Amino acid sequence: MASKVIYSLRDSTPKKRDDFEDILEERRNSSDLRYALKCYTPAVYRNLVPCKSSMLKNLVLQSEPLRYVIEQVSAESGESREVVQEEASQVLEEMAHRLQLSTVRFFAFTLSKAFKALYRSVRVNEEGIQRLQQAIQEHPVVLLPSHRSYIDFLMMSYLLFTYDLALPVIAAGMDFISMKFVGEMLRMSGAFFIRRSFGGDRLYWAVFSEYVKTILRNGYAPIEFFLEGTRSRTAKSLTPKTGLLNIVMEPFFKGEVFDVNLVPVSISYERILEESLYARELLGVPKPKESTSGLLKARRILSEDFGTMHVYFGAPVSVRSLAQSHINRSQYNLVPRHIPQRPAADTQAFVNDVAFHLVRLQEENMVLKPWALISTLLLKNPDGVELSTLTQQVDWLRRLALSFGAFLDWPDGEPCSKVISSSLTTHRNLAGVSGGRVRLVFPEASGAGLSAEEAEFNRAVTVLSCGSYRNQMLHVFVRPALLAVAMHSANSSRRDEIYNCFDFLRNIFSNEFILCPGASVQDFEEACYLLVKCGAVQESQQEVVMSSSGQATLSFLCSLMEPFLQGYQVVCRYLCEDTQEDLPEKNFVPAVRNFALRLILAGSLKCYEALSSDLQKNALAALIRLKAVKKVKTGDQVTLKINKMAVNSLEDMLGGKIPTQKPVLARL
Amino acid sequence: MASNTDISERQRSARQRLRIIAGHLQKSEGNEHTALSAQECKAETPRSNAAKVTAVPKRRQEILKWNGWGYSDSRFFFNKKGQAEFTGRRYRLSGLILPSLKDWFEGTFGANLQHKTPATASLNVSAVPPPNLNELFVEELKTAGVALSTDPEDRVFRSHGHCLHEIFALREGRIGKIPDLVVWPSCHDDVVKIVELACKHNVCLIPYGGGTSVSSALECPPEETRSIVSLDTSQMNRILWIDEKNLTAHVEAGIIGQDLERQLNESGYCTGHEPDSMEFSSLGGWVATRASGMKKNIYGNIEDLVVHIKMVTPRGVIEKSCQGPRLSTGPDIHHFILGSEGTLGVVTEVTMKIRPLPEYQKYGSVVFPNFQQGVACLREVAKQRCAPASIRLMDNEQFQFGHALKPQVSSIFTSFLEGLKKFYITKFKGFDPHHLCVATLLFEGDREKVLQHEKQVYDIAAKFGGLAAGEDNGQRGYMLTFVIAYLRDLGMDYYVIGESFETSVPWDRVLDLCRNVKERIVRECKERGVQFPPLSTCRVTQTYDAGACVYFYFAFNYRGLSDPIHVYEQVEHAAREEILANGGSLSHHHGVGKLRKEWMRETVSNVGLGMLKSVKEYVDPNNIFGNRNLL
Numbered sequence A: 001m002a003s004k005v006i007y008s009l010r011d012s013t014p015k016k017r018d019d020f021e022d023i024l025e026e027r028r029n030s031s032d033l034r035y036a037l038k039c040y041t042p043a044v045y046r047n048l049v050p051c052k053s054s055m056l057k058n059l060v061l062q063s064e065p066l067r068y069v070i071e072q073v074s075a076e077s078g079e080s081r082e083v084v085q086e087e088a089s090q091v092l093e094e095m096a097h098r099l100q101l102s103t104v105r106f107f108a109f110t111l112s113k114a115f116k117a118l119y120r121s122v123r124v125n126e127e128g129i130q131r132l133q134q135a136i137q138e139h140p141v142v143l144l145p146s147h148r149s150y151i152d153f154l155m156m157s158y159l160l161f162t163y164d165l166a167l168p169v170i171a172a173g174m175d176f177i178s179m180k181f182v183g184e185m186l187r188m189s190g191a192f193f194i195r196r197s198f199g200g201d202r203l204y205w206a207v208f209s210e211y212v213k214t215i216l217r218n219g220y221a222p223i224e225f226f227l228e229g230t231r232s233r234t235a236k237s238l239t240p241k242t243g244l245l246n247i248v249m250e251p252f253f254k255g256e257v258f259d260v261n262l263v264p265v266s267i268s269y270e271r272i273l274e275e276s277l278y279a280r281e282l283l284g285v286p287k288p289k290e291s292t293s294g295l296l297k298a299r300r301i302l303s304e305d306f307g308t309m310h311v312y313f314g315a316p317v318s319v320r321s322l323a324q325s326h327i328n329r330s331q332y333n334l335v336p337r338h339i340p341q342r343p344a345a346d347t348q349a350f351v352n353d354v355a356f357h358l359v360r361l362q363e364e365n366m367v368l369k370p371w372a373l374i375s376t377l378l379l380k381n382p383d384g385v386e387l388s389t390l391t392q393q394v395d396w397l398r399r400l401a402l403s404f405g406a407f408l409d410w411p412d413g414e415p416c417s418k419v420i421s422s423s424l425t426t427h428r429n430l431a432g433v434s435g436g437r438v439r440l441v442f443p444e445a446s447g448a449g450l451s452a453e454e455a456e457f458n459r460a461v462t463v464l465s466c467g468s469y470r471n472q473m474l475h476v477f478v479r480p481a482l483l484a485v486a487m488h489s490a491n492s493s494r495r496d497e498i499y500n501c502f503d504f505l506r507n508i509f510s511n512e513f514i515l516c517p518g519a520s521v522q523d524f525e526e527a528c529y530l531l532v533k534c535g536a537v538q539e540s541q542q543e544v545v546m547s548s549s550g551q552a553t554l555s556f557l558c559s560l561m562e563p564f565l566q567g568y569q570v571v572c573r574y575l576c577e578d579t580q581e582d583l584p585e586k587n588f589v590p591a592v593r594n595f596a597l598r599l600i601l602a603g604s605l606k607c608y609e610a611l612s613s614d615l616q617k618n619a620l621a622a623l624i625r626l627k628a629v630k631k632v633k634t635g636d637q638v639t640l641k642i643n644k645m646a647v648n649s650l651e652d653m654l655g656g657k658i659p660t661q662k663p664v665l666a667r668l
Numbered sequence B: 001m002a003s004n005t006d007i008s009e010r011q012r013s014a015r016q017r018l019r020i021i022a023g024h025l026q027k028s029e030g031n032e033h034t035a036l037s038a039q040e041c042k043a044e045t046p047r048s049n050a051a052k053v054t055a056v057p058k059r060r061q062e063i064l065k066w067n068g069w070g071y072s073d074s075r076f077f078f079n080k081k082g083q084a085e086f087t088g089r090r091y092r093l094s095g096l097i098l099p100s101l102k103d104w105f106e107g108t109f110g111a112n113l114q115h116k117t118p119a120t121a122s123l124n125v126s127a128v129p130p131p132n133l134n135e136l137f138v139e140e141l142k143t144a145g146v147a148l149s150t151d152p153e154d155r156v157f158r159s160h161g162h163c164l165h166e167i168f169a170l171r172e173g174r175i176g177k178i179p180d181l182v183v184w185p186s187c188h189d190d191v192v193k194i195v196e197l198a199c200k201h202n203v204c205l206i207p208y209g210g211g212t213s214v215s216s217a218l219e220c221p222p223e224e225t226r227s228i229v230s231l232d233t234s235q236m237n238r239i240l241w242i243d244e245k246n247l248t249a250h251v252e253a254g255i256i257g258q259d260l261e262r263q264l265n266e267s268g269y270c271t272g273h274e275p276d277s278m279e280f281s282s283l284g285g286w287v288a289t290r291a292s293g294m295k296k297n298i299y300g301n302i303e304d305l306v307v308h309i310k311m312v313t314p315r316g317v318i319e320k321s322c323q324g325p326r327l328s329t330g331p332d333i334h335h336f337i338l339g340s341e342g343t344l345g346v347v348t349e350v351t352m353k354i355r356p357l358p359e360y361q362k363y364g365s366v367v368f369p370n371f372q373q374g375v376a377c378l379r380e381v382a383k384q385r386c387a388p389a390s391i392r393l394m395d396n397e398q399f400q401f402g403h404a405l406k407p408q409v410s411s412i413f414t415s416f417l418e419g420l421k422k423f424y425i426t427k428f429k430g431f432d433p434h435h436l437c438v439a440t441l442l443f444e445g446d447r448e449k450v451l452q453h454e455k456q457v458y459d460i461a462a463k464f465g466g467l468a469a470g471e472d473n474g475q476r477g478y479m480l481t482f483v484i485a486y487l488r489d490l491g492m493d494y495y496v497i498g499e500s501f502e503t504s505v506p507w508d509r510v511l512d513l514c515r516n517v518k519e520r521i522v523r524e525c526k527e528r529g530v531q532f533p534p535l536s537t538c539r540v541t542q543t544y545d546a547g548a549c550v551y552f553y554f555a556f557n558y559r560g561l562s563d564p565i566h567v568y569e570q571v572e573h574a575a576r577e578e579i580l581a582n583g584g585s586l587s588h589h590h591g592v593g594k595l596r597k598e599w600m601r602e603t604v605s606n607v608g609l610g611m612l613k614s615v616k617e618y619v620d621p622n623n624i625f626g627n628r629n630l631l
């Protein structure tokens, strides 16, 4: 497996990380207008072939790869070459960016105002900026920010403008185009637009990939896209998509550029703009179509306090270095390079591994605020905690998180209680102190008008919103937590048995968390290493056992996984008990939601996460992967065929009722 | 030993040498008499024109360097004023001052004339290990009347080619494993005898032609325990006959390029095969390495030039029965011989195509705004199949290098780069002196056609932004071909080591390959602690229908490195990996030798390697030809 060498985790000891500077400070002290009109002369790629955005389109249309596909499509469809060419040209027209410095300046001005209103500070690691500046000059650069909010790409371009760096060309979803004005504004500030799905459309794919590659090869501008494909509604990183990553790496594989620099960027929010929107969306209120007026309504938001934002520009990752001894570039020697070739299986696996690697790099440099710890603890205690107890627990958890390598932004020298109270101020919509206890706040059940369902639904909004802050720090804990659960359910201290359990859980949750495919052994070792390090377990050749002082840590870790274990069980139960063997896929989410809601109303389920469509979909993906459910396509209809026996036994395993079977895993 | 006759012979050969160069530099300057020798051979081959005047004597040490390139009397040095000079009288550059070289040299390499690394002055004969002789073999050879020697100098001279590490070691006075015995067959039958005896007594034979190998092909394998015999073909150097009806010449394989051309010229012919090493490399060496000459566009590469080959192997003599111009008789057995690198036997006689001497030669040059345009132009020239006898495209670094080698001009006071800028900015408006590059051209044929041809090529060049830059620049480019090898020795006097290597690559990948390989070199040097950015430059030296030959020069200042040769080798290794990853070949003409063996399997596939191995096994089961090249 290619994954083995790419990511080594033994060095998960605290990383040396850069310091931050607040960029808003200067904005608050000097003229935004002058800033927006400042002289902008970014350093460019040293082999830059200068060209205008209109010329870029010509380059793409005349490129050999595109001409080849046009020829093919025309031959197969019987359309004339000119017609197909025209079609390609329209696709490109719809797609292409039209970066204009004046628009950028407009944004620089307005966003300055907006950001100052929204955020107390926007903190950037300037060393990262310097590395980036260097990288941009040397090789084509691909910027890969994490994606939690619409603010992300606005902020990215804003920062690059601020630091006088080359403005990126940004891959954006087509959804924006529906907001006529905003779409065009974004286009003029560097966005280009791709359809959400264009599966079989060869021409579209060819135009798209050639557009990206031409930008990259000529060093026209850094390319920016989101590995996760879409905004994460849960604040957990999403399983990366590899399509675009593959496109930007191919010019290196084919020798068209010497190297490509991939720059992971971690954007962390103390409070996410879309916080409750996301929760509602997860609970089934359909996503509001991005409309200009919707965005304008967001003006109200400008009066709120969203705390501090951190943007960490990671070290550039050289594709060349990654590919060394993984990719045999001479495999491209025997076919002309303009003929599109499906990437070979090992290339595909490599790109996939790189994608995971990069997402983990994003995760690693995500800055965690105290609130992430506090909300975690509050979620465990729906009835609230004494302030003093909470203070103790937060302090304890802080130390645990640090020992696991978390990147915590903790106010220097402030007593823990003060930290908590200031967090509570920022997040007063989610939690507060009443009667000496700190607890989640649920929107008032305003009179009799509210049905029981609606009340639960409102509670769920708070729980899921809070959950998204807990999720911000899950990447720090997920491996040890899976191990803790595995130790618990293996009911044995034998290393191999615990590993089997761990591997099973890892497999089940591989859509839920970022767990690099094929890296089960490394993950296990990393988990053991961390738990030994914090004194919770002792490890020997054959055994992994809890140490005498490990109870608190292990049970805390188990509790972190509890919502997911329970949620998945609910999905299983629904499939076993409440549906036929054939279930139309489109009914799946609403049906599970109803089922879970019924359980909650009946008082037999406390886990609101089970209502989250994100969790439900991840669970389904896992069941399909484990072959307990099969997806069958008949015409337009996708049906889920459920193997109830298999689902049932998975449910039991998740509940720890039967130990996982002992597969042949002699790798330990 | 140097005698009076030797001196006059040396002068004569010097003059002849000049004439060869004159082939590139100026038109021929009158006739020259060559003495016929009464050299005897037991062979019964008919002979004609047995000219025994050869530019390189049997005792090579008399006129060649023992630890550097070429003639002892020709070398670069920095004079007391810090100006570079080229000594001797053999080349057009000889005796001239190169005022810009120092600036370029110091600027490019961060070298300093104060920091010298002089070579060991002379070969310390006592450091040469005593020969491991197979007495019976030696006895029988003597009986057979074959010339031989165990003289340390003779042996050291035949223990190496011209790879950097070989010359570097010699300069430091380090002598590695060397042949135990040198034998000089004087004809095909001598070779048959020697090979028979070698088989009988199980000694290892290494054919030696001109010693210009750049693939470690001549190195004695350290693991060899048998007596190693260097079979020097240099005394098999006659043109046996010339067939004017078929335009072929039958030639002994030890003849070196300059002798072959000169002698054919005297009869009004040429082969047109002019590898850059032609002053020293031999016909047998060309066949054994699949050599390529500068003018292959008109005359072809060695495989196009040979009509018939005779090779002596442990199994016997291999040759075809006729001289038909093309055969459909299964796989061409010539292709087992071509490129066999001395692993199967000794090439003794070759029938080669010859051509009447061209009536007219003309040099030319074109300046392009950048390398991309230049490559596009060469590609178009190849597409229209109108390549001149030679067309070479230098990148910007090499173009600057070329300028640094301009002999004394008026303004010695302006610095090199300033002068360059002034010249090119005024002359070629809009061309950035840091990007422009130059193609040099050589046309050959009858006058009218040459002029027509020239126009065609310049017209194409113009389409790619190329501007004609005069005959002089072209001529100088070709002249440099022969002195460039001397420059490495100069570099080595001042902590600078370097080498060239080559590849062939499809047209569509030329630019990518050039960029990536050059960059890889720079990067590898940096990673390995080379203090100053290296010279990493390339040129496109040959065009084909489907691709081009690219030649890289790479050199760096090794001050501060504890093991410069190791660093150098690692970088070259990485560069080769880069070439292969970018669709380039393992070698266009230098061959594999021992230097590039490790890549043979991936180059020719498992089955391919197996085929070659089984040929070796059949032809030479006891590995008499044990230089261990190729496989």
Ligand SMILES: Cc1cc2nc3c(=O)[nH]c(=O)nc-3n(C[C@H](O)[C@H](O)[C@H](O)COP(=O)(O)OP(=O)(O)OC[C@H]3O[C@@H](n4cnc5c(N)ncnc54)[C@H](O)[C@@H]3O)c2cc1C
Residues within 6 Å of the ligand: B161, B162, B206, B207, B208, B209, B210, B211, B212, B213, B214, B217, B218, B233, B253, B254, B274, B275, B276, B277, B280, B281, B282, B283, B284, B285, B286, B287, B288, B289, B290, B291, B292, B293, B294, B341, B342, B343, B345, B346, B347, B348, B485, B589, B590, B591, B627, B629
């Ligand atoms: C400065 C310089 C410039 C060069 N330019 C060119 C160039 O333009 N084009 C080009 O093709 N090469 C070039 N070369 C490489 C080299 O000159 C060629 O490989 C040449 O063909 C070697 O010939 P040689 O007679 O010197 O052979 P040697 O170096 O003596 O031997 C080379 C190999 O051939 C074998 N061999 C030699 N003679 C025989 C024989 N009669 N029978 C069987 N095996 C034999 C040897 O065992 C050895 O393995 C250059 C080298 C240098 C140093």
